[in-house]
Amino acid sequence: MPIEELNFVRLLHLHPRDNIAVLAQDGKKGASAKLLETELILPCDLPMGHKLAIGPIGKGTEILKYGAPIGTATCEIMPGDHVHLHNIKSQYTVIEDMEAGQT
Amino acid sequence: MSALMTGWLRNDGRKGIRNTVLIAYLVECAHHVCKKIAREFPETDVQVIGFSGCFPSPYGQDMMEALCTHPNVGAVQLVSLGCENFRKADLVRAIEASGRTVNLITIQQTGGTRSAVDAGRAWVRDTLAALAQIPRVPMEPSELVIGTICGGSDATSGLTGNPAAGRAFDRLVTEGATCIFEETGELIGCEHVMAARASTPALRNELIATVKKAEHFYAAMGYGSFSQGNATGGLSTIEEKSLGAYAKSGDSEICGILRPAERAATGGLYLLDVVPDGAPKFGFPNINDTAEIIELISCGAHAVIFVTGRGSVVGSAISPVLKVCANPDTYARMSEDMDVNAGRILTGDATLSEVGDEIYNKLVALGTGEMTASEDLGHTEFVLTYKNPTQADPGCHTAT
Numbered sequence: 001m002p003i004e005e006l007n008f009v010r011l012l013h014l015h016p017r018d019n020i021a022v023l024a025q026d027g028k029k030g031a032s033a034k035l036l037e038t039e040l041i042l043p044c045d046l047p048m049g050h051k052l053a054i055g056p057i058g059k060g061t062e063i064l065k066y067g068a069p070i071g072t073a074t075c076e077i078m079p080g081d082h083v084h085l086h087n088i089k090s091q092y093t094v095i096e097d098m099e100a101g102q103t
Numbered sequence: 104m105s106a107l108m109t110g111w112l113r114n115d116g117r118k119g120i121r122n123t124v125l126i127a128y129l130v131e132c133a134h135h136v137c138k139k140i141a142r143e144f145p146e147t148d149v150q151v152i153g154f155s156g157c158f159p160s161p162y163g164q165d166m167m168e169a170l171c172t173h174p175n176v177g178a179v180q181l182v183s184l185g186c187e188n189f190r191k192a193d194l195v196r197a198i199e200a201s202g203r204t205v206n207l208i209t210i211q212q213t214g215g216t217r218s219a220v221d222a223g224r225a226w227v228r229d230t231l232a233a234l235a236q237i238p239r240v241p242m243e244p245s246e247l248v249i250g251t252i253c254g255g256s257d258a259t260s261g262l263t264g265n266p267a268a269g270r271a272f273d274r275l276v277t278e279g280a281t282c283i284f285e286e287t288g289e290l291i292g293c294e295h296v297m298a299a300r301a302s303t304p305a306l307r308n309e310l311i312a313t314v315k316k317a318e319h320f321y322a323a324m325g326y327g328s329f330s331q332g333n334a335t336g337g338l339s340t341i342e343e344k345s346l347g348a349y350a351k352s353g354d355s356e357i358c359g360i361l362r363p364a365e366r367a368a369t370g371g372l373y374l375l376d377v378v379p380d381g382a383p384k385f386g387f388p389n390i391n392d393t394a395e396i397i398e399l400i401s402c403g404a405h406a407v408i409f410v411t412g413r414g415s416v417v418g419s420a421i422s423p424v425l426k427v428c429a430n431p432d433t434y435a436r437m438s439e440d441m442d443v444n445a446g447r448i449l450t451g452d453a454t455l456s457e458v459g460d461e462i463y464n465k466l467v468a469l470g471t472g473e474m475t476a477s478e479d480l481g482h483t484e485f486v487l488t489y490k491n492p493t494q495a496d497p498g499c500h501t502a503t
Binding site: 010014048051065092 | 339342346
């Protein structure tokens with residue numbers, strides 16, 4: 001794999017209101033992801049389609065994707081944090097984290 | 104717009120972008136004869152549809168009537184076995200009333216398989232020659248009815264193909280076209296976001312009720328919507344998954360809900376409610392993507408945008424299916440089946456708006472003689488099953 005692919009990953013910001021961005025490609029821990037002025041560092045290896053916080057998100061705050069709420073933050077989320085089952089809760093029905101306990 | 108759209112003007116004022124002869128079986132027993140009749144002609148001109156069931160079904164009857172009088176249809180050859188329960192005289196009357204020529208062959212009266220095939224082929228040959236003489240008239244994008252569906256989805260569908268289809272929808276709605284999105288079972292969790300786009304307070308409540316009905320239906324059948332595979336792909340909640348499918352609808356105001364075989368009264372954005380009313384009795388409301396596509400077409404869709412990530416290859420009878428591939432790797436592997444490479448959004452080679460414009464332009468081009476990949480490959484899939492069954496006396500009856 002070319003070095004630049006290891007060091008840089010593209011992000012998609014799907015809606016101007018969104019407080020997360022989506023990885024447009026697989027990324028390695030430590031890789032840099034840039035979105036306009038903001039530079040984020042991948043906290044772990046992440047596949048395409050996973051989400052990063054693009055700013056601080058307070059506990060209880062709605063996570064916005066496509067400009068719409070996809071759930072609320074269950075803890076304080078820092079810029080660049082991976083936003084997923086471990087720190088976001090559905091406002092609709094509870095989604096079990098089936099991988100919890102295995103990792 | 105470079106080339107101008109043209110279409111075939113129908114008696115009800117609608118225009119078709121195709122002028123297809125349908126060969127329609129009214130029970131599965133007549134299906135083989137239809138296939139034999141159609142085999143002699145190119146798929147672009149002659150296509151087979153039909154209803155397999157022998158017991159009566161108001162849904163099947165309504166769907167067949169809507170499809171046989173679809174603007175893309177020029178004439179209809181109906182094939183009956185003779186003892187099925189389909190109300191064929193009603194269907195013949197509806198097709199005649201629409202100004203189309205229709206021919207009914209009843210196999211038990213014609214003398215059997217071979218004579219029915221010969222009679223059908225002769226009629227289709229004459230009819231194709233007559234249809235070729237009918238001139239086209241100018242047509243505007245505002246006269247289009249377009250459906251959208253996603254199938255064979257993966258993590259890319261909600262990121263590229265679906266939002267890009269939504270952009271194309273926004274442009275079409277702005278021009279006055281009619282756009283239809285569906286899959287209420289995949290809108291669970293975003294009904295309130297959707298309801299906020301309703302044109303009236305009454306519609307707001309109906310939209311929520313429609314999704315609640317779908318949720319109830321799927322729960323009764325024991326079908327969950329959110330899987331571990333979704334989580335691995337980066338989706339965290341049911342809302343997030345549903346919003347990825349919902350993105351196909353774009354940002355326009357929603358002006359109504361349609362049921363299968365129902366036509367939109369005006370231009371604008373509509374939700375197609377595919378889930379039957381009443382207590383859930385069967386499995387999935389639609390057994391596959393094609394059943395869903397046929398319901399969109401039954402509402403008058405001239406063409407259907409099909410967003411796929413893993414790579415569907417289906418087309419459809421009656422209306423062209425425009426394949427939007429969300430995943431760049433899938434596109435590289437299966438480009439012969441794809442019309443639009445939305446995966447370019449992921450590789451940084453195109454924006455959502457650019458792909459949205461490409462989808463719009465390719466839809467309009469279908470009215471200037473362009474064909475979709477699935478049309479070119481001869482795909483004419485068709486599925487129509489029972490829905491909302493009414494109990495009738497089983498057994499055969501005498502032909503009427």
